Amino acid sequence: xxxxxxxxxxxxxxxxxxxxxxxxxxxxxxxxxxxxxxxxxxxxxxxxxxxxxxxxxxxxxxxxxxxxxxxxxxxxxxxxxxxxxxxxxxxxxxxxxxxxxxxxxxxxxxxxxxxxxxxxxxxxxxxxxxxxxxxxxxxxxxxxxxxxxxxxxxxxxxxxxxxxxxxxxxxxxxxxxxxxxxxxxxxxxxxxxxxxxxxxxxxxxxxxxxxxxxxxxxxxxxxxxxxxxxxxxxxxxxxxxxxxxxxxxxxxxxxxxxxxxxxxxxxxxxxxxxxxxxxxxxxxxxxxxxxxxxxxxxxxxxxxxxxxxxxxxxxxxxxxxxxxxxxxxxxxxxxxxxxxxxxxxxxxxxxxxxxxxxxxxxxxxxxxxxxxxxxxxxxxxxxxxxxxxxxxxxxxxxxxxxxxxxxxxxxxxxxxxxxxxxxxxxxxxxxxxxxxxxxxxxxxxxxxxxxxxxxxxxxxxxxxxxxxxxxxxxxxxxxxxxxxxxxxxxxxxxxxxxxxxxxxxxxxxxxxxxxxxxxxxxxxxxxxxx
Amino acid sequence: xxxxxxxxxxxxxxxxxxxxxxxxxxxxxxxxxxxxxxxxxxxxxxxxxxxxxxxxxxxxxxxxxxxxxxxxxxxxxxxxxxxxxxxxxxxxxxxxxxxxxxxxxxxxxxxxxxxxxxxxxxxxxxxxxxxxxxxxxxxxxxxxxxxxxxxxxxxxxxxxxxxxxxxxxxxxxxxxxxxxxxxxxxxxxxxxxxxxxxxxxxxxxxxxxxxxxxxxxxxxxxxxxxxxxxxxxxxxxxxxxxxxxxxxxxxxxxxxxxxxxxxxxxxxxxxxxxxxxxxxxxxxxxxxxxxxxxxxxxxxxxxxxxxxxxxxxxxxxxxxxxxxxxxxxxxxxxxxxxx
Numbered sequence: 001x002x003x004x005x006x007x008x009x010x011x012x013x014x015x016x017x018x019x020x021x022x023x024x025x026x027x028x029x030x031x032x033x034x035x036x037x038x039x040x041x042x043x044x045x046x047x048x049x050x051x052x053x054x055x056x057x058x059x060x061x062x063x064x065x066x067x068x069x070x071x072x073x074x075x076x077x078x079x080x081x082x083x084x085x086x087x088x089x090x091x092x093x094x095x096x097x098x099x100x101x102x103x104x105x106x107x108x109x110x111x112x113x114x115x116x117x118x119x120x121x122x123x124x125x126x127x128x129x130x131x132x133x134x135x136x137x138x139x140x141x142x143x144x145x146x147x148x149x150x151x152x153x154x155x156x157x158x159x160x161x162x163x164x165x166x167x168x169x170x171x172x173x174x175x176x177x178x179x180x181x182x183x184x185x186x187x188x189x190x191x192x193x194x195x196x197x198x199x200x201x202x203x204x205x206x207x208x209x210x211x212x213x214x215x216x217x218x219x220x221x222x223x224x225x226x227x228x229x230x231x232x233x234x235x236x237x238x239x240x241x242x243x244x245x246x247x248x249x250x251x252x253x254x255x256x257x258x259x260x261x262x263x264x265x266x267x268x269x270x271x272x273x274x275x276x277x278x279x280x281x282x283x284x285x286x287x288x289x290x291x292x293x294x295x296x297x298x299x300x301x302x303x304x305x306x307x308x309x310x311x312x313x314x315x316x317x318x319x320x321x322x323x324x325x326x327x328x329x330x331x332x333x334x335x336x337x338x339x340x341x342x343x344x345x346x347x348x349x350x351x352x353x354x355x356x357x358x359x360x361x362x363x364x365x366x367x368x369x370x371x372x373x374x375x376x377x378x379x380x381x382x383x384x385x386x387x388x389x390x391x392x393x394x395x396x397x398x399x400x401x402x403x404x405x406x407x408x409x410x411x412x413x414x415x416x417x418x419x420x421x422x423x424x425x426x427x428x429x430x431x432x433x434x435x436x437x438x439x440x441x442x443x444x445x446x447x448x449x450x451x452x453x454x455x456x457x458x459x460x461x462x463x464x465x466x467x468x469x470x471x472x473x474x475x476x477x478x479x480x481x482x483x484x485x486x487x488x489x490x491x492x493x494x495x496x497x498x499x500x501x502x503x504x505x506x507x508x509x510x511x512x513x514x515x516x517x518x519x520x521x522x523x524x525x526x527x528x529x530x
Numbered sequence: 531x532x533x534x535x536x537x538x539x540x541x542x543x544x545x546x547x548x549x550x551x552x553x554x555x556x557x558x559x560x561x562x563x564x565x566x567x568x569x570x571x572x573x574x575x576x577x578x579x580x581x582x583x584x585x586x587x588x589x590x591x592x593x594x595x596x597x598x599x600x601x602x603x604x605x606x607x608x609x610x611x612x613x614x615x616x617x618x619x620x621x622x623x624x625x626x627x628x629x630x631x632x633x634x635x636x637x638x639x640x641x642x643x644x645x646x647x648x649x650x651x652x653x654x655x656x657x658x659x660x661x662x663x664x665x666x667x668x669x670x671x672x673x674x675x676x677x678x679x680x681x682x683x684x685x686x687x688x689x690x691x692x693x694x695x696x697x698x699x700x701x702x703x704x705x706x707x708x709x710x711x712x713x714x715x716x717x718x719x720x721x722x723x724x725x726x727x728x729x730x731x732x733x734x735x736x737x738x739x740x741x742x743x744x745x746x747x748x749x750x751x752x753x754x755x756x757x758x759x760x761x762x763x764x765x766x767x768x769x770x771x772x773x774x775x776x777x778x779x780x781x782x783x784x785x786x787x788x789x790x791x792x793x794x795x796x797x798x799x800x801x802x803x804x805x806x807x808x809x810x811x812x813x814x815x816x817x818x819x820x821x822x823x824x825x826x827x828x829x830x831x832x833x834x835x836x837x838x839x840x841x842x843x844x845x846x847x848x849x850x851x852x853x854x855x856x857x858x859x860x861x862x863x864x865x866x867x868x869x
Binding site: 050111115116118133214215217219227229232233235323377381384385388389390393396397475476477478479480481482483487488491492493496497498 | 562564568570587588589590592606610611614627740865868
């Protein structure tokens with residue numbers, strides 16, 4: 001009873017805070033003035049040819065980005081999470097850095113590297129720099145920038161799930177075969193849901209991305225939503241324009257469910273305390289180290305070096321702190337609160353999805369990913385429509401509205417991570433505790449949470465990163481005088497000194513890495529917190 | 531387990547403590563302003579107001595770079611429960627749209643006296659101040675230098691020019707102004723010729739200016755502050771005021787516009803802020819800042835790189851007509867951008 005009531009409360013809370021703003025927005029698409037009408041959708045259909053071209057661009061971009069990110073990210077995840085490659089932790093942090101920046105900033109950094117007068121473009125002959133520049137502005141450039149932005153999602157999820165694979169299965173495989181074969185036939189099939197989930201995330205994030213394609217002049221479908229908002233101020237049409245994106249999202253989620261979601265997780269329950277096998281690279285150690293270092297230089301160090309060089313003066317940092325110290329503190333506070341609430345809500349929703357304790361589990365799961373893929377601007381306008389009333393000013397007029405926005409958009413992340421991690425905890429442990437008369441909360445606190453600790457920390461960190469880098473929702477709903485650091489960077493980018501912007505981006509990266517370092521120290525080898 | 535509890539407690543204390551600190555100054559007299567003008571230029575002015583009056587200014591910043599999805603859409607979405615007192619628009623068309631949607635309130639500031647009628651809504655729904663000029667940013671290696679917006683259609687510059695997305699910001703406004711001035715037929719031909727001359731479209735005026743400064747393109751139509759900013763960074767660009775010949779259309783001027791929001795929570799403080807923004811002192815500050823804006827009051831001192839409004843051949847248009855035309859040509863511009 002205790003369990004069902006808690007899970008039902010968490011699910012209903014999420015459904016309420018997530019669904020109501022969207023319903024409020026969707027309802028507006030059926031009204032023109034005060035009259036019920038399908039005119040908005042008729043308008044959408046009337047320009048279907050143009051929309052189809054834009055959608056084709058979006059799908060091409062998403063597909064290419066996903067394929068490249070998965071093809072590179074999965075092997076990197078295995079190398080960093082499963083082998084004795086030197087400097088694994090440092091590489092993990094390094095590859096994560098691009099994810100910490102708003103993709104638009106990354107595009108600007110790549111422009112400073114590959115543009116005609118950029119770091120590389122400048123040193124090439126005219127024809128070479130022209131070719132590089134034309135390559136940057138278009139599908140190849142967009143794919144490259146978004147590949148570098150989202151690569152770490154595949155790496156991190158691969159690593160997290162690798163750590164949860166039952167080592168006994170691999171040990172059994174090792175008795176009759178070498179590591180490559182064990183990886184191919186046992187480990188990778190077991191973590192296939194993680195890789196598929198990572199691929200889905202990359203695909204959907206790319207599909208909804210508007211900043212990078214706009215900057216690099218590659219027209220994509222989400223621009224349609226932006227145009228309806230920014231040029232026509234038509235909220236109904238803007239929401240209606242997201243419908244085709246949502247249909248594609250639902251199709252992809254349906255495919256994911258059919259392919260793998262149910263099948264594989266049950267195979268991989270890891271006994272607590274089991275020793276994990278590490279792949280010894282042997283003579284390949286140094287050559288692979290060279291390849292990974294090369295990738296890190298190309299993917300991360302190049303754009304990062306532009307920011308570091310640009311900001312390399314004390315005055316830039318003094319200026320940055322004087323202009324944005326309040327935003328830095330706010331960003332930290334909002335992200336800590338947001339990530340903590342997300343982890344709690346995501347834990348219960350994830351538990352519901354894993355155990356399928358209530359019949360609405362599938363609805364919660366689909367809604368989570370559905371909201372994750374909605375443009376932040378749409379969610380923001382939905383939140384305004386719902387919460388901006390004199391009675392609810394205590395929420396809308398304060399920073400609570402930003403936290404609420406985080407909960408609406410990002411619950412899918414901790415929810416899915418929790419569901420996956422719980423799949424590795426033997427159900428028999430909970431059942432044994434139940435037989436001794438322990439309450440559900442006691443079982444959670446003394447058995448489930450400690451066993452799922454590393455996964456929950458990962459969920460918190462990923463939630464923290466996404467809250468901290470959020471721009472779409474924060475930009476639309478932040479209370480006057482309470483902007484966040486990414487919003488401040490974005491508004492200062494218009495005619496702000498490049499050194500100031502670069503310094504702010506470096507600060508954003510450091511602020512994001514701070515909890516990663518704290519948790520890294522806390523979970524270091526030898527610490528009894530492990 | 532103790533460590534987990536300690537960590538959770540620390541996180542909660544850190545979060546709520548910071549939030550408490552940030553919301554503790556709610557009792558002071560305040561004014562809420564939504565700003566579409568670049569934050570680097572508007573923030574010092576608002577801080578000066580705060581210092582001089584003691585009124586706390588709470589700001590929502592936005593910028594043309596973000597397509598103003600923030601401030602303008604918020605004002606519209608908040609219509610029935612206004613949170614803002616004042617809207618500082620970076621051009622008068624948004625202010626005019628707010629008037630049409632019933633979101634602005636009339637207020638004629640005493641400091642509006644002396645600002646030419648062209649730059650004011652007659653009933654005080656918006657008042658212009660501190661203008662930018664729509665100019666050509668030209669790379670120093672470009673020879674010959676273009677001197678008119680019509681240069682965009684010259685085959686000599688085929689594929690070598692860039693313009694900000696005409697669906698957004700001051701570029702839209704300027705194209706709407708050309709439609710008003712030239713009539714639909716000639717303006718449509720001009721737009722078609724832009725396409726035929728392989729013009730490229732950037733995401734914003736700032737991007738256009740950067741693309742020209744980095745040598746990707748020969749020239750672009752941007753706002754004057756975009757050029758001054760790059761010139762101050764010693765980038766290889768020059769500013770050209772277009773169409774200054776006797777028989778030419780003149781340079782399009784884009785004033786800032788300030789609006790009192792209807793049903794605002796602090797109307798008196800809002801009026802004080804409007805008076806402050808419309809003062810000669812504010813125009814002087816904006817002229818001498820990196821915004822390099824042109825004062826609309828007569829006899830306001832300017833730095834050497836800011837021309838006085840009297841010395842520029844100004845495009846003569848009615849901004850209300852431009853606003854109406856802008857809304858009429860949006861579908862056309864959307865088709866012009868294409869997929």
